[in-house]
Amino acid sequence: MSEITQPSPIAVPLGTVRPLLRNWRRHVPLLLVAPLLIYMLVLYALPVLAMLLRSLNDPTWTLSHYAALFEDAVFAKTFWITFNTSITVTLGCLILGYPVAMGLVRAKTMAPLILVIILLPFWTSVLVRSYAWMVLLGRHGLINEGLIALGMIDRPIRILNTPLATQIAMIHILLPYMILPIANALRQIDPSLIRAASGLGATPLMTFRQVILPLSMSGVAAGTLLTFVLALGFYITPAMVGGPRDITLSMLIAQEVEQLNWAYAATLSAVLLATALAILAVARRLPGVGNAFRMSMR
């Protein structure tokens, strides 16, 4: 342990201090962390691991459940829907989120207001936000009423309970997760770089493309990967506003648990978890993304 950078008051004086006393002080940090670690191991980590283990030892030690996935049409379709939706949603968030991030960083007087508008839905529970979309997209919801009033349709069209509804609602919910990391990265850009570019003859568009955009990439990567991973695991929103036949991976897992198909559910969970972890592991290696993650973690 470096004593210059992090001087520890618990550093032990030599010589005359009794050995027992000396050992006690050194272990204080561990004693502080241990209760929480034990708590989480017993009440969260081990339960999750035990459940995941069902994918490997049911009825005996076997990899057959994983092997079976390759032939599993339901899994394939579900994975495809989940993946597809997640990509669409992430792209949507990126396209909508980047301009807002720029607006947030550029704005002077409006900045607090913009931040509030981004944070308010962010703080609201997923349940409430999904419900809001049920209200908006329902048969008598605003969208339909508005379209009828504008004369574009005669009868209410079905938007709710379609993949489109899921995507719109998910974009709405995940947008802040895209905006905040990008805004952080944009804020790090030294303003004198922009002035320098301008002084060297670059138009605003050129400056954006050649200076701002590249320098914001770490934030873009962080936001994109975070949004994607979260989208993969989404349960509440697709269940509430999605179509009855559009089952995401998490919905499938829930269904299988309800039918007590633990091995299958565990296998699916392991796949979902592994995918999420793999993406995050890749993300952390990208330059600057690790920091962007840390800063956006609330």
Place this chain on the structure above:
Amino acid sequence: MILARLVPAVVVGLILFFLAFPIVVVTVVSFSEATYLTFPPPAFGFRWYEAYFSNPDWLNPTWVSLWVAAAVVVLATSLGTLAALGIARLPKAMRIFATGLILSPLIVPGIVVAIGIYYAYSHYGLVGTPIAMVLAHTCLAVPFVVTSVTASLSGIDPRLEQASLSLGATPGATFWQVTLPLIRPGVLVGALFAFITSFDELIVALFISGTGAVTLPRRMWDDLRFQIDPTIAAVSTLTIVLTVILMGAAHLLRKRSAA
């Protein structure tokens, strides 16, 4: 010229509108007198609020959510604050392991956590008990407490501790008189996040609430599955208000202590 400035502003404005509007809609609908979920509502009134406050089927889950969240705050804040204090001084390997484990609920997909907990808790007959809800929610809330307290800790000048020691304060006295007062904002922010995390939590609740520990989100979910009752709009609005107050307070606390 003006167009170049106007277009981006309009675009951003529209997207922000997209972000804010659904929340506004829910709030407006909650004051609707109509029975259907229509927008805009034909008339305004407090009908659905009355429906909420007069119905034990709504008030009981609200009560459950409130006191579970309160218990979670106590448990998560104490465990999390102690851990944050310890983590800062652990050797590197231990620190990475501890941080990884404690923050993992943020990364593991909610459904996986939920069924894992359900799997183990049902084994021990804990499904449907409020205690189980408190125990599970604490795991989900602790990452926020630890993150917040750690951030607060790292903002403290390390020389302050040295100064305190040089002035004759023992490590214990230094902790009580110097460190603890300075991390108080971080602890408070963590506590607020812990409350909201528990109060709004749905996925784990879906599996382990059973019949004995029905939380408010669980009740809302059931309602939405089986009948669309505009009371939900009133409940939603009330939770939005609660969330805004608590999160707003947390946000202000953080800005003030960063100054």
Place this chain on the structure above:
Amino acid sequence: MNGAGRGASVTLADLEKRYDRVNAVDGVSLDIHSGEFLTLLGPSGSGKTSTLMMIAGFETPTAGDIAIDGTSVVAMPPYRRNIGMVFQNYALFPHLTVDENIGFPLKQRGVPKAERARLVAEALELVHLPGYGARYPRQLSGGQQQRVAVARAVVFKPRLLLMDEPLGALDKQLRENLQLEMRRLHADLGITFIYVTHDQEEALTMSDRIAVMNDGKVAQVGSPEDLYDRPSDRFVAGFIGESNFLPAIVRGMEDDVVITECDGALIRAMCPGRPASGDKVTLTTRPERLRFADSAWNATTPQNRLSVTVTEAVFAGERCRYMLQAGDGTSMVLKEPSSAAIRRRAIGERAEISWSIADTILV
């Protein structure tokens, strides 16, 4: 060696601090007298801060001993050493008022409230900040915060005060004012001050003695005059003030004056040792002690002389600064006070410079 006066005596014996494979402090031995103002001076990485931290108790030596008033303190934790300490960034407790900050050490020692208030007020008077007690550190300027930090460090009447570059964060004018205040404080309190800085001007101004450190070792200890006039090695000569270095070859000795040949001329220098004839050595002299031989100034002491060419001339307000080149290519700097009456030399001009033998040292 118990402190007879109000200040503690400190003895460092073969102190060593090892990190991985590097010795940050490498065999430092020092006797600090009761009541003196001693500065540890050196560049970054010289080990001066590490030494101070070990005296304070925040770092444990890997070898050697530290004794305060004759008692070894190496096994004692910092909160029992009763030493005052002032940090570079003040380290005032932001959540406490100035009164509470200064009263903090008294509170730890169980001093009752009324007595505490009296001592705190006294300390505030000492640093010329009466009435500031109710304020918070963030409401004070840098200089005021530093003074509160000093008040806090002396209120419990320690016999030793340690200071780790306390004026580093302040601007020049403020720094100079506070340097004088520190000197005055030292005279008033009569306790031992150990001061760490990398600023040699500051060290020269404030200290009774200076210990110049380099690479974890003490290069030289002495009064400011000792160090300035008689640097013991090249490092000290170059670190304190500005120096000219002249390569020369030993030709002979006369008492404690060595005769050398430099650029064809015979140059004499003060020399404590006895170098052998033919040795290659370096002589050092200060730029402001050189004179142009033809200027209107009479030498009263034996002089060295050398022929040079002026290569640069800079007017810097109170002085003129000339870069000179000797015949063998050695560059030298000459500083003379500027005056309308003195002729400015032109670039390329040949001149003869003259300076006292007593101001020439062999390092």
